[in-house]
Amino acid sequence: MTRPSTMRTLIVGTDEMAASVAAIVNDIERDAATVPVPRVPGGGFDLGVLAAYPPSQWTFLAAVGSEFLNLLRLGLFAQLRLQGYKATRAISRKASLPQAFRQEENVVVGPNAVIGEGTTIAYNAHIGAGAVLGRNCVVDHSAWIAPGVILGDGVRIGECTILASGVVVGDGVGVGSHCELAIARQHFADVPDRSFESRLFDDVVRILPAGRDRAAKSRSTQARVAGGHPK
Amino acid sequence: MEGLLHPDCYSSREVFDREGERIFRRLWIFACLKQAVAGDDCFVTREIGGRQLVIQTMAGTVRAFENVCLHRGKLIQTEFMGARPLVCGYHGWRYAADGAVQTIPFENTCFRFADDERKRLRLREFAVCMVGSLVFVNLDDDPMPIGQQFPAKVLDDIVSASESFDGEFLVARWRRRFNWKLAYENLRDMVHPRFVHTQTLALYASFPLLSGDPTIEPSETDEAVPDLCELSYGGPEGEIKRTRPPAFAEWTSRWGNVDAYFNWLLYPNTHLLTSDGGYSFSLEHHHPVAPDETEITAYFFTTRRRRTVPWLAATLWEMAKGAKRVLDEDTDAMEEVQRGLGPSARRVRQGVYERQNRLTDRWYVEHVLDGRADRNP
Numbered sequence: 091m092t093r094p095s096t097m098r099t100l101i102v103g104t105d106e107m108a109a110s111v112a113a114i115v116n117d118i119e120r121d122a123a124t125v126p127v128p129r130v131p132g133g134g135f136d137l138g139v140l141a142a143y144p145p146s147q148w149t150f151l152a153a154v155g156s157e158f159l160n161l162l163r164l165g166l167f168a169q170l171r172l173q174g175y176k177a178t179r180a181i182s183r184k185a186s187l188p189q190a191f192r193q194e195e196n197v198v199v200g201p202n203a204v205i206g207e208g209t210t211i212a213y214n215a216h217i218g219a220g221a222v223l224g225r226n227c228v229v230d231h232s233a234w235i236a237p238g239v240i241l242g243d244g245v246r247i248g249e250c251t252i253l254a255s256g257v258v259v260g261d262g263v264g265v266g267s268h269c270e271l272a273i274a275r276q277h278f279a280d281v282p283d284r285s286f287e288s289r290l291f292d293d294v295v296r297i298l299p300a301g302r303d304r305a306a307k308s309r310s311t312q313a314r315v316a317g318g319h320p321k
Numbered sequence: 322m323e324g325l326l327h328p329d330c331y332s333s334r335e336v337f338d339r340e341g342e343r344i345f346r347r348l349w350i351f352a353c354l355k356q357a358v359a360g361d362d363c364f365v366t367r368e369i370g371g372r373q374l375v376i377q378t379m380a381g382t383v384r385a386f387e388n389v390c391l392h393r394g395k396l397i398q399t400e401f402m403g404a405r406p407l408v409c410g411y412h413g414w415r416y417a418a419d420g421a422v423q424t425i426p427f428e429n430t431c432f433r434f435a436d437d438e439r440k441r442l443r444l445r446e447f448a449v450c451m452v453g454s455l456v457f458v459n460l461d462d463d464p465m466p467i468g469q470q471f472p473a474k475v476l477d478d479i480v481s482a483s484e485s486f487d488g489e490f491l492v493a494r495w496r497r498r499f500n501w502k503l504a505y506e507n508l509r510d511m512v513h514p515r516f517v518h519t520q521t522l523a524l525y526a527s528f529p530l531l532s533g534d535p536t537i538e539p540s541e542t543d544e545a546v547p548d549l550c551e552l553s554y555g556g557p558e559g560e561i562k563r564t565r566p567p568a569f570a571e572w573t574s575r576w577g578n579v580d581a582y583f584n585w586l587l588y589p590n591t592h593l594l595t596s597d598g599g600y601s602f603s604l605e606h607h608h609p610v611a612p613d614e615t616e617i618t619a620y621f622f623t624t625r626r627r628r629t630v631p632w633l634a635a636t637l638w639e640m641a642k643g644a645k646r647v648l649d650e651d652t653d654a655m656e657e658v659q660r661g662l663g664p665s666a667r668r669v670r671q672g673v674y675e676r677q678n679r680l681t682d683r684w685y686v687e688h689v690l691d692g693r694a695d696r697n698p
Contacts, residue, residue, distance in 0.1 A: 132568050159635040250631075268634040284634045290645045292495040297634050298357065298402065 099178055100143050102127055102170060103153030103163075111153040111198055114180040123148075127166070135166050137173060145174040152177070152196050152214070156234040159268055160214075160250045164232045167196050167214050177213075185217075200237065218255070230267065248283060324669035325682040325694045328662045331500040336689070337612040338371075343689045344589050345370030348549075349450060349457040349467050351591040351606050352376045353402075354620055356454060356488050358383050363404045366396075367608070370460055374447065377407055379418035383451065385458045386420050386444040401494065420444035452476055453483030455591075455604075471553045475585060478555060479593065482583075485576035486602060490622035491637040493645070497617065499655040500662075501590055501609040502685075504617075507651055508584070508592055509677045511558075517654050521647045526582045526596060528559040531674050546687045547680045554677070555585025555593070567597050569636050573624045575599045588681070600624060603644055613659055617652070619644065 099115055099122040101108050108124045115122045125143065127135040150170045154163035167177065177195035181187070184201035188209060197211050200219030208226040211217065215229050218237035223229070227241050230249040238255045241247070245259045248267030256274025259265060266283030273287045284297040330336050346369070353365035353376055364377035366388055375388035375398045390397050390409035397409045397416070407416040417423040422442040425432055434442070448459040450467045457467065468476065507513060511528040559582030566575075576599035585593045592605045601623045608616040621640045626633070671679055686694040 131565065132571065158632075159638065161632060161635050250635075270638065286491075286638055286641075288642065290642055290649075291493050293493065295491060295493040295638075295641060297489060297491045297637055 096147065097149050097178075098122060098147060100125060100140075100148040100150045100175075101153050102137075102140070102150050103166065104155065107155045108153040110200075111151055111180050114182045114198065114200065115151065117183055124153075129162075133165065135169060137169060140173070145176070148175065149178040150175045150196075151180055151198070153198075156216070156236075156252045159252065159270060160216075160232040160234050163196075163216075164214055164250070182219075194231075206243065212249075224261070322671050322679070324671050325679065325686050326502075327668065327694075328666035330685075330690075331502065331659065331662050332612050334612055337609065339689055340609065341370040345609070346372065346460040347465075348589060349459045349464070349470050350589070351587065351604075352385065352449075352456045352458045354454055354486070354490065354604070355383070355451060355456055355483075356486065356490060356622075357402055357492075358456065359488070360404065362406050363402075364398050364407075365402050366398050366400065367458075369458065369608075372460055374458060374460075375407070376449070376456060376458065379407065382418065383449050383456060384418070384420070385447040385449045386416070387447075389444075390414055391422065391442050391444065392425075402492070416444055420446050453480035454486050455479060455483055455593075470549050471587060472550050475553050475555055475587070478585060479587075482576050482585075482593070482595070482599070482602065485574065485599070485624045486622050487573070487625050487633075489633060489637075490620050491641050492618065492620050493641055494616060494618045496610060497615055497652045497656060498613055499615055499652065499659040500613060501607045501615045503655040503658055504605075504607040504615065504651075505586060505588075505590070505592075505681070506678050507655060508586055509681070510675065512674060513651075513654070517650050518647055521643075521650060522596075525562050526559045527562065528582070544679065544683050547684050549588070549684065552588035552681050552684055553586060555587075556583060557581030558584045561596070561598055563597070567600050569623055569632065570600050572627055572630045572632070573600055574627055576602075576624050601640060603640070605648070617648070619648070 099119055101111050101115060101122060101124040103126065105126050108126060112122065112124050123143065125139055127137060127139060130136050152163050152167040152170060154166055171177065179193045179195060179197045181193060181199045182201040182203065185199045185203040187205050188207040191205065192210065194211060194213040196214045199217045202220045203217045204222045206223055206225035206227065209223050211229045212231035214232040217223070217235045218239065220237050221235045221239045223241045224243035224245060226243055227245045229235065229247045232250045233247045234252040236253060236255040239253045240258045242259060242261035244262045246264040247253065248265060248269065251265055251267055251269040254272040257271050258276040260276065260278040263277055263280055265271065265277065265281045266285060268284045269281055269286065271281065271287045273289060282296065286295040350369050352367055357363065357365050358376055358378045361378050361381065364375050367374045367376065373388040373396060374385055376383060376385045388397050390411060392409065392412055392414050395409055395411045397407055413426040414422055415424045420443045448464040450457045452467065511530055514523050514528055557579055561580055561582055580598040583595045590607045593602065595602045604620045606618045608618065610616050621637050621644065623636065686692060
């Protein structure tokens, strides 16, 4: 964690997640503080309890689980930034990182996670304990990679996407944004944006954009194959 | 009162085939949402009454064709939903907007059809009717006017409500082991939520035990066969117990202004509802797969968004997960009913609150079983 030496880390969030992040931070810094913040009806958090923790003395970690496709954590992250706080990150000492790893804001990397060379992790993403990310992967902002997930080389994970424990993504596969893959399964083909897998449903559930948009996309991809059959 | 339907009506292949002929190939059946076929080449596939159908927008018009290539009989569109021209993947036969064969690869070399035969190559087409955002198809050669199947009030409601639907929706499909009719008997039953949904639906909505005129005392002998129109109905059926609108009310345009739980049951197998007084809707379609198996397709959507928001996917996904818990409670109960329909099963016992089920059964006996309610079909 890099910041002015006088700054301390304030872990702001919901109880269970804050405890998990605190376990990583306390391994590095003894004087971090944890503050639970209550949700307010209609979205967002009540940050009134932070009055005793001025932004001039504290950097924050927004510690909210993968609720609501990670949008709650993203919302808290944005709220704290608006209040003048700067974000830090929580990278476990026991994680294995590439040599030139860029530590983006509010990124959490759990113990024993392994991140391959050339892999990038955008702000607000969460990499669970023991997850293994291959080389040259791209994890977009606010993604949630649960403990034990395995990503091959060159995997792309879209923003706000959740991969639950036991998910395996093969080399070169792209998982779209705002997905939730909650079944321990191997994926060797691309997963479109806003696809959901849950034990609640037998099949993959998708949110479909308006038909017109799909038609336009389809036409652009089929232009190569639909060009005139020989008579 | 003893129920009108013999237990075999829920498990017999013969009855199931007869339902295909008398109900699903004769009545208007929900096919898809207009949003799913809102652009040229957008399609949905369905199997209705044993027929394979593709509902596809061709040159700006929604058409329904038999989804079977005229060459070797392969399905032309193979996905549930998608967007691609009507081209068979087996030998490349391509179909035009009117269902005629447009191009055949290597036609002059490999096929050499006579002119007359070539002109007759045309997919079988079926009637399509749009009711607001709901697309219905009818497989009958001489389809009845849709107003003969659904009351004008219901059609007006559906048009009004469905035109408020957002363009993006979440769709989920799954199968369960029960006869399709049980789903609607359950939906017409306002008593079961107090027992089956104690931890879900009953926490946020309450329903009157008796719908319609509570003084009516049906008898076993003088029930007339109802008109088909009487089998579909709907409107504000339940009271919502919430204290504030849903969070997404902020960015959606509400349909209407009545704080009620609306249900519309469209005979034979479509259920539209809004559980939050018009901020969001879901539509369930119970598709018969086998006498003891039903495929459920559920669509979830908010009303039209007033602005672009990042919350849509999460909102729809939360709606779907919540609704699925309620549906699972229902389908668990229906599977238990189905398991009770063994060879020694007896007819059900109906109370006065089950008047709408009894009306539906009366119509069914007349039109599917040729009036032979007293015999095992």
